[in-house]
Amino acid sequence: MNPAELIDQAVHAAERAHAPYSGYRVGAALLCEDGTVVLGCNVENASYGLTNCAERTAVFSAVAAGLTRFSAIAIAASGSELPYPCGACRQVLSEFCGADFPVYVATAAGYDSLTLGELLPHSFGAADG
Ligand code: THU
Numbered sequence: 001m002n003p004a005e006l007i008d009q010a011v012h013a014a015e016r017a018h019a020p021y022s023g024y025r026v027g028a029a030l031l032c033e034d035g036t037v038v039l040g041c042n043v044e045n046a047s048y049g050l051t052n053c054a055e056r057t058a059v060f061s062a063v064a065a066g067l068t069r070f071s072a073i074a075i076a077a078s079g080s081e082l083p084y085p086c087g088a089c090r091q092v093l094s095e096f097c098g099a100d101f102p103v104y105v106a107t108a109a110g111y112d113s114l115t116l117g118e119l120l121p122h123s124f125g126a127a128d129g
Contacts, residue, residue: 010076026054
């Protein structure tokens with residue numbers, strides 16, 4: 001699957017965002033090694049701190065479905081700024097994905113392609129698991 005196809009799915013996922021507080025809609029499309037694409041969106045809450053980001057929604061949904069091997073992720077958002085994932089989502093991705101894992105971030109204007117290693121160098125990993 002090429003980046004544009006995965007980004008299209010992330011755009012679709014953003015339509016499902018529950019973002020009544022920020023108005024900022026984010027979608028994620030997580031490509032699994034078996035070819036499955038798992039979608040995620042941001043899910044906000046009246047208690048703001050309970051909000052879950054689109055990327056973590058996708059990762060947690062995939063893991064709950066028994067999928068833990070991932071090939072790439074696309075993230076799409078409304079607005080003009082490219083939606084680089086927050087630190088928490090980078091760390092969660094690093095639990096399952098290596099430094100060469102491709103991350104595509106997109107708005108309607110275009111996209112950037114980078115790796116998880118570029119986004120999160122020296123990620124935390126417990127010495128003995
Ligand atoms: N958000 C994401 O979905 N992903 C990120 O990586 C950063 C932020 C969401 C959370 C919240 O609903 C909105 O964007 C504003 O922070």
